[in-house]
Amino acid sequence: MPKGWTRREMLGVVLGAPLLAGCQGQPPAAKCEGEIVGPNYVLGHRVRDGAAVVPPADHWRRASVVIVGGGVAGLSAAWRLERAGFHDYVLLELEKAPGGTSRSGQSARVAFPWGAHYLPAPLKENGPLIELLDEMNVLEGRDADGQPVVAEQFLCRDPQERIFYRGRWYEGLYLHAGASAADLAELQAFNAEIAKWVAWRDGKGRRAFALPVSAGSDDVEVTELDQLSMAQWLDRKAFTSPRLRWLVDYACRDDYGLRAEQTSAWAGLFYFASRVAKPGGEARPLMTWPEGNGRLVRHLYEAVKDRVQLGTAVVELIPRREQDADRVDVVTLSADGAAWGWHAEQVIFAAPQFVAPHVIRPFRSERPKHVAAFEYGSWLVANLTRTSDVPDRGCPVAWDNVLYDSLGLGYVSATFQRGFDYGPAQWTYFFPFCDEHPKAARQKLLTLDWAACAELVLGDLQRAHPAIRTEVDRLDVMRWGHAMIRPRPGFIWGPERRAAQQPYRGIHFANTDLSGIALFEEAFYHGQRAAGEVLAAQGWKTILTPSSFAPHR
Amino acid sequence: MVRTPALYINVLVVAVCGLVYELLAGTLASYVLGDSVTQFSLVIGLYLSAMGVGAWLSGYIDTHPARAFIEVEIAVGLLGGLSAPLLFLSFTKQFWFHPILYAVVFGIGVLVGLELPLLMRILRDHLNFKDLVSRALAIDYIGALVASLLFPLLLVPQLGLIRTSLLFGILNAGIALWGTWALEPLLSRGLTGMRGRAGFVILLLVVGLIKSEYLTSLAEDGLYADPIVFAESSPYQRIVITSSTAGFQLFLNGNLQFSSADEYRYHEALVHPVLSAAVGPRRVLVLGGGDGLALREILRYKSVEHVTLVDLDPAMTGLTKKFPPLANLNGNSFSDPRVTVVNQDAMIWLEASGEPFDAAIVDFPDPNNYALGKLYTTRLYRLLARRLTPNAPVSVQCTSPLFARQSYWCIIRTLEAAGFQVRPYQIAVPSFGVWGFALASRRPVELPSVLPDNLRFLDSATLKAMFVFSVDTGPVPVEINRLDNQSLVHYYESEWKHWN
Numbered sequence A: 001m002p003k004g005w006t007r008r009e010m011l012g013v014v015l016g017a018p019l020l021a022g023c024q025g026q027p028p029a030a031k032c033e034g035e036i037v038g039p040n041y042v043l044g045h046r047v048r049d050g051a052a053v054v055p056p057a058d059h060w061r062r063a064s065v066v067i068v069g070g071g072v073a074g075l076s077a078a079w080r081l082e083r084a085g086f087h088d089y090v091l092l093e094l095e096k097a098p099g100g101t102s103r104s105g106q107s108a109r110v111a112f113p114w115g116a117h118y119l120p121a122p123l124k125e126n127g128p129l130i131e132l133l134d135e136m137n138v139l140e141g142r143d144a145d146g147q148p149v150v151a152e153q154f155l156c157r158d159p160q161e162r163i164f165y166r167g168r169w170y171e172g173l174y175l176h177a178g179a180s181a182a183d184l185a186e187l188q189a190f191n192a193e194i195a196k197w198v199a200w201r202d203g204k205g206r207r208a209f210a211l212p213v214s215a216g217s218d219d220v221e222v223t224e225l226d227q228l229s230m231a232q233w234l235d236r237k238a239f240t241s242p243r244l245r246w247l248v249d250y251a252c253r254d255d256y257g258l259r260a261e262q263t264s265a266w267a268g269l270f271y272f273a274s275r276v277a278k279p280g281g282e283a284r285p286l287m288t289w290p291e292g293n294g295r296l297v298r299h300l301y302e303a304v305k306d307r308v309q310l311g312t313a314v315v316e317l318i319p320r321r322e323q324d325a326d327r328v329d330v331v332t333l334s335a336d337g338a339a340w341g342w343h344a345e346q347v348i349f350a351a352p353q354f355v356a357p358h359v360i361r362p363f364r365s366e367r368p369k370h371v372a373a374f375e376y377g378s379w380l381v382a383n384l385t386r387t388s389d390v391p392d393r394g395c396p397v398a399w400d401n402v403l404y405d406s407l408g409l410g411y412v413s414a415t416f417q418r419g420f421d422y423g424p425a426q427w428t429y430f431f432p433f434c435d436e437h438p439k440a441a442r443q444k445l446l447t448l449d450w451a452a453c454a455e456l457v458l459g460d461l462q463r464a465h466p467a468i469r470t471e472v473d474r475l476d477v478m479r480w481g482h483a484m485i486r487p488r489p490g491f492i493w494g495p496e497r498r499a500a501q502q503p504y505r506g507i508h509f510a511n512t513d514l515s516g517i518a519l520f521e522e523a524f525y526h527g528q529r530a531a532g533e534v535l536a537a538q539g540w541k542t543i544l545t546p547s548s549f550a551p552h553r
Numbered sequence B: 001m002v003r004t005p006a007l008y009i010n011v012l013v014v015a016v017c018g019l020v021y022e023l024l025a026g027t028l029a030s031y032v033l034g035d036s037v038t039q040f041s042l043v044i045g046l047y048l049s050a051m052g053v054g055a056w057l058s059g060y061i062d063t064h065p066a067r068a069f070i071e072v073e074i075a076v077g078l079l080g081g082l083s084a085p086l087l088f089l090s091f092t093k094q095f096w097f098h099p100i101l102y103a104v105v106f107g108i109g110v111l112v113g114l115e116l117p118l119l120m121r122i123l124r125d126h127l128n129f130k131d132l133v134s135r136a137l138a139i140d141y142i143g144a145l146v147a148s149l150l151f152p153l154l155l156v157p158q159l160g161l162i163r164t165s166l167l168f169g170i171l172n173a174g175i176a177l178w179g180t181w182a183l184e185p186l187l188s189r190g191l192t193g194m195r196g197r198a199g200f201v202i203l204l205l206v207v208g209l210i211k212s213e214y215l216t217s218l219a220e221d222g223l224y225a226d227p228i229v230f231a232e233s234s235p236y237q238r239i240v241i242t243s244s245t246a247g248f249q250l251f252l253n254g255n256l257q258f259s260s261a262d263e264y265r266y267h268e269a270l271v272h273p274v275l276s277a278a279v280g281p282r283r284v285l286v287l288g289g290g291d292g293l294a295l296r297e298i299l300r301y302k303s304v305e306h307v308t309l310v311d312l313d314p315a316m317t318g319l320t321k322k323f324p325p326l327a328n329l330n331g332n333s334f335s336d337p338r339v340t341v342v343n344q345d346a347m348i349w350l351e352a353s354g355e356p357f358d359a360a361i362v363d364f365p366d367p368n369n370y371a372l373g374k375l376y377t378t379r380l381y382r383l384l385a386r387r388l389t390p391n392a393p394v395s396v397q398c399t400s401p402l403f404a405r406q407s408y409w410c411i412i413r414t415l416e417a418a419g420f421q422v423r424p425y426q427i428a429v430p431s432f433g434v435w436g437f438a439l440a441s442r443r444p445v446e447l448p449s450v451l452p453d454n455l456r457f458l459d460s461a462t463l464k465a466m467f468v469f470s471v472d473t474g475p476v477p478v479e480i481n482r483l484d485n486q487s488l489v490h491y492y493e494s495e496w497k498h499w500n
Ligand SMILES: Cc1cc2nc3c(=O)[nH]c(=O)nc-3n(C[C@H](O)[C@H](O)[C@H](O)COP(=O)(O)OP(=O)(O)OC[C@H]3O[C@@H](n4cnc5c(N)ncnc54)[C@H](O)[C@@H]3O)c2cc1C
Pocket: A047, A068, A069, A070, A071, A072, A073, A074, A092, A093, A094, A095, A098, A099, A100, A101, A102, A114, A115, A116, A117, A118, A119, A293, A312, A313, A314, A315, A350, A351, A352, A355, A359, A379, A381, A430, A480, A483, A484, A510, A511, A512, A513, A518, A519, A520, A521, A523
């Protein structure tokens, strides 16, 4: 914390003064324990500083393929290689646990997410993802339209969400209570706009918005939406209802960590339209687990873990030519300070783009232009155990619990999804820093110590749970400095994203940020795609090509 | 000049209020703790002796009897006015009820005991001793008569205990406020302070009166038709037992679970169709049923070697120890060595695996919230099926097909969606009305032809008749109840709203 600042002043800067009004003069939680749990900034900074690491000659090994990063993208690439029968690879992950921003934690009672926490049931066109879910025994079959049916215990339990407004909880995310006829008319008109985009097809029969993004249309009618912000789009359509605008703004904050003014209208509409099968139909149901997408990570990791090295940072990638073929030397550093090297034929770079210029040797001297366009938001995530069972006013606890008058996103309850209706509750609280300048936001986040983070969380929750300070007995914090890629206007359909996807001298890129939005489906897709590229380069008859993701009809 | 007749009214009001508080405390004590003779004598004895203490203490007040009188009135208003709400609220905390009851009774008694001697001293200067004593005491006794008539005939039936208490508190504080004018010549200073305090107490009690609806709901006043003889709050629910001439009744969160007078109809219908259909069941599973009454029926079967009963709440399965009449009613079923009790959420317990059961009885409270609604989902029934032998039959209590027709058929269809073949049936239970069940199995179920001897309700003709539904209870189209839609809770809520 900067010298001379009180914690309250610090928070005032972070949250904006009004938010703090509620907790003036309140002591922080009395009996609450907790800590900041990561990510690993020590190794991370060694990578960023471009540390000169030279492994001794006897520390070099050989693998056809090295995968850098064990988030969803890296793990899914490995999973695909494994399923194709290709085992000569190694996956190197900086952290001590796999999963990246989809990782999870475990309390005495229940597992809980540290980041990604749900996945909408895929549409039938997303074959590879359905293949994964079938392997996990999550699907029960197909419905009359051929859409996959998810077993009920993997769906979000009802009530799915509730919203706190003026002293009371209401079921649902749209604030129906007190909505005027005009409000409801606008909601209907908005849904009609979405239905229009759901029905829309281009000349090649592709949907406007599909998952993965690459299966959708690149027709100008769609891509020009990327020039507008979501707020501008709402203005143009003359949507003025505060409740509707709140809903859209919440969606942008929730999915992208941006306000509606900062989000590309393409991304904003994508959120609403990509998960609906038929115009006017319901969005696909949400799959979730107590530990969120940590369950998907666990499954992927179990399948590949024999070839995974955790706690191993890749500090340098050195492309070279050998008998007219690209080769890549991979230099690593482990937590204990040991340096090792790998001679690889191909590398799948499944870490985010911002890491590339620190690690790929030629990029260090000549940073590719496209990298600067990749902006990442900062998020604070807290996991807390609440011991009280006092019933709330209005709708009882739901899976997702949102406060209308807050810049935070509220919390999801792992215990609720687990089916524990009594006893201590496990909540995961999310706060995105929607500042204009990502770097300033990151610095701000990283100056918050544990007590300041706890104050931020409890001060916010206190509005809905007045006694929260005395009810929480543990509160742990994750400060995600580069939490997720920000789909600002112009980025999704700009040239940089496309440039970053091009393989570079034996290095194949795979991370959700290449889609311009951070989603499991996108990370998974890039993992599949990169694995396919590598298998092809290895001369394997690949079972999977990017066209396996059939156009969504 | 102090006006004497007005002061007589004072004596009257003070007398009425005093007795009303005493009656309130006595009624509440017997209402909550049962055994009205003991409770009333205890309360009256304590109250009268406290009044003696008050009268005696008045001797220590040397100067300014008028000031003291007004302060005492304000205090009586506050304590008496809040007495019933306070006692009702502490009633939810069993441990606190006794100490609070006796403290309140004693406190009010002392204050009321101070009132009359002080008033008499104020009046002393205006009357000779003989007239003073005769009039003051006469009015005091008349006040007692007024109160004892008003209380049962008007106050309790019209206002209920909480409002009565608040109203009389206001009256007391009102007297105090009025006294600051009536006795002004005798009050040298501090008038504003006294008026402020009296005004504050009145305001507080008026707010209480306005919010009395809410207070009442908190306090269960008027919720139960009969006196409460046992109450306990567990982390999961509120358990209340009331007693009437017909026997006793058990309520969970205010919902009747059984009445000892006719529960045999319910439990015979719940247990015998399924266990007789099972033909020589050895291992039986009970989900819910923490009162042990279904167990009583199950243990009649000689073939049964083992029963596992899964009920969330240890307070329920331990109730027989705290309330012996229940042990008599369930035939001490929990002491049977064949019975194993598991206190866990049934859904979570079912997720584990274990030796399969030959029959199961599912007896959860009605699905009036999400935590209960989850126990009627396809998910639960599928988990249950995994814990059964392939032929095992199951019976499920399914709420009323008359009062909650969609809810009833929703449970039936949900069982079917989970892969069970279902035979719906219903009976009449006087305390509940028409009540519905399901007999289900993954293989077609034959109705049993033999039933145990000595049943009070079921014989083979009655058994057959149960499976016939009247026109107004027959099937209606419904959604399936799943974890991700909780359709049943929504049906149930709207249907019972209609009847209540
Ligand atoms: C708070 C939060 C909530 C989210 N909620 C959802 C949600 O509900 N649903 C959803 O679908 N998505 C959600 N997401 C998006 C989530 O980011 C993606 O779903 C997905 O996990 C991205 O995976 P990835 O592999 O592309 O990237 P990452 O998760 O960033 O993985 C990159 C991995 O590379 C490792 N790494 C980096 N540098 C190196 C190096 N030099 N050497 C070795 N390893 C390195 C990192 O440690 C990390 O493990 C959320 C994200 C956040 C932050």
